[in-house]
Amino acid sequence: MASVSILKCQNYEETEVVQIMNKLLDSIGLDKITGKKILLKPNILYAAQPEKAVTTHPAVLKAIIKYLQKNGNTVFAGDSPAFQNQEAAASKAGLKQVADECGVPWQDFTQTAAIPAPEGKLVKSFQLASILNDVDIVISLPKMKTHSLMYYTGAIKNMFGLVPGLSKSALHLRFPDRDNFAQMIVDLNLAVKPNYAIMDAIVGMEGPGPGSGKPRQVGLLLASDNVLALDMTAARIIGYKPETLPILSQALASGFWLKTGEEIDYPLEKAENLLIKDYKLIHHLHDASMFRDYMPEWAFRLIKNLTVKRPIFNPNICKLCKECVRICPAKALSVQENRIKVDYTKCIRCYCCHEICSHHAITLKKKLF
Numbered sequence: 001m002a003s004v005s006i007l008k009c010q011n012y013e014e015t016e017v018v019q020i021m022n023k024l025l026d027s028i029g030l031d032k033i034t035g036k037k038i039l040l041k042p043n044i045l046y047a048a049q050p051e052k053a054v055t056t057h058p059a060v061l062k063a064i065i066k067y068l069q070k071n072g073n074t075v076f077a078g079d080s081p082a083f084q085n086q087e088a089a090a091s092k093a094g095l096k097q098v099a100d101e102c103g104v105p106w107q108d109f110t111q112t113a114a115i116p117a118p119e120g121k122l123v124k125s126f127q128l129a130s131i132l133n134d135v136d137i138v139i140s141l142p143k144m145k146t147h148s149l150m151y152y153t154g155a156i157k158n159m160f161g162l163v164p165g166l167s168k169s170a171l172h173l174r175f176p177d178r179d180n181f182a183q184m185i186v187d188l189n190l191a192v193k194p195n196y197a198i199m200d201a202i203v204g205m206e207g208p209g210p211g212s213g214k215p216r217q218v219g220l221l222l223a224s225d226n227v228l229a230l231d232m233t234a235a236r237i238i239g240y241k242p243e244t245l246p247i248l249s250q251a252l253a254s255g256f257w258l259k260t261g262e263e264i265d266y267p268l269e270k271a272e273n274l275l276i277k278d279y280k281l282i283h284h285l286h287d288a289s290m291f292r293d294y295m296p297e298w299a300f301r302l303i304k305n306l307t308v309k310r311p312i313f314n315p316n317i318c319k320l321c322k323e324c325v326r327i328c329p330a331k332a333l334s335v336q337e338n339r340i341k342v343d344y345t346k347c348i349r350c351y352c353c354h355e356i357c358s359h360h361a362i363t364l365k366k367k368l369f
């Protein structure tokens with residue numbers, strides 16, 4: 001039976017995090033892992049200070065590094081934000097400093113290698129960070145967050161950061177429908193097969209995540225050797241039915257991590273005692289993809305334009321940094337007359353622009369219904 005260890009941890013005070021983390025990691029059997037090369041993959045969506053709750057907190061990374069090093073492991077860490085300089089983004093998040101302090105080399109994910117995904121449904125090979133070929137163990141370190149496109153983001157979605165920089169945009173363009181995008185993320189996880197997940201849910205993000213939501217005190221740390229079991233647990237705690245979430249339902253359907261209906265064991269805190277009633281979730285959006293097979297392309301585009309949330313840019317908040325223009329996979333954005341213009345006929349509703357706008361100048365709204 002899959003199992004997820006959960007412990008309460010109310011703040012990021014170093015001594016407290018270390019003490020609780022040690023107990024948590026013992027509980028998932030990481031104390032038996034010695035002499036291995038281990039890659040830690042925190043979540044750095046964009047350069048943001050830890051208190052914004054966009055990124056995995058440095059106190060969590062530090063406690064994990066210290067634990068693994070104490071057991072004689074060689075630890076590496078890294079992530080690839082969408083477009084920013086990787087080290088600068090990691091520094092703003094406080095993660096690079098922790099890695100430096102602990103003698104952990106920060107990895108440059110721009111070096112890539114072909115990683116086969118023979119069990120993938122849509123993708124049979126990914127171009128991912130080449131460090132994957134040099135390590136024995138991969139650990140996903142997600143932040144508990146809502147996600148405007150996928151509703152929830154956790155251990156499985158966090159692995160998308162192994163795709164370097166703007167190559168992520170190319171995958172958004174290749175898989176514009178929500179379900180296909182979710183399947184691609186599952187395929188990527190079947191290629192990498194992350195060995196463990198440790199989630200920072202001391203402060204999560206609620207509302208329009210993963211970049212524009214608000215920090216939310218949750219007071220938990222979660223760990224498991226099963227990424228799907230961890231994600232199903234975290235999603236359930238914040239109020240989702242996990243099997244209705246695109247990534248989790250397709251990961252479940254793959255049968256690799258869990259069997260349908262399989263129970264999850266909670267050896268420490270019980271998930272059912274930790275459910276949050278008022279976490280601000282992303283409500284399931286209309287998805288026009290179901291109409292694609294029944295109408296001509298022009299009609300499908302019209303329906304999609306009217307019924308699916310679109311990004312709206314607020315010129316009073318926008319700083320014209322053009323980061324959204326750079327990341328947009330559909331080339332739907334431009335600067336005209338000192339404001340961002342959107343070509344909604346090109347926009348594929350991937351919400352990458354909304355995700356990375358650190359000034360929160362973009363909201364998602366439906367035109368109709």
Ligand code: SF4
Nearest residue numbers: 318319321322324357
């Ligand atoms: S909308 Fe946001 S990301 Fe785009 S130019 Fe304005 S501030 Fe920058």
Ligand code: SF4
Nearest residue numbers: 328347348350351353
């Ligand atoms: S405008 Fe925004 S939502 Fe539309 S395709 Fe570009 S990045 Fe995606």
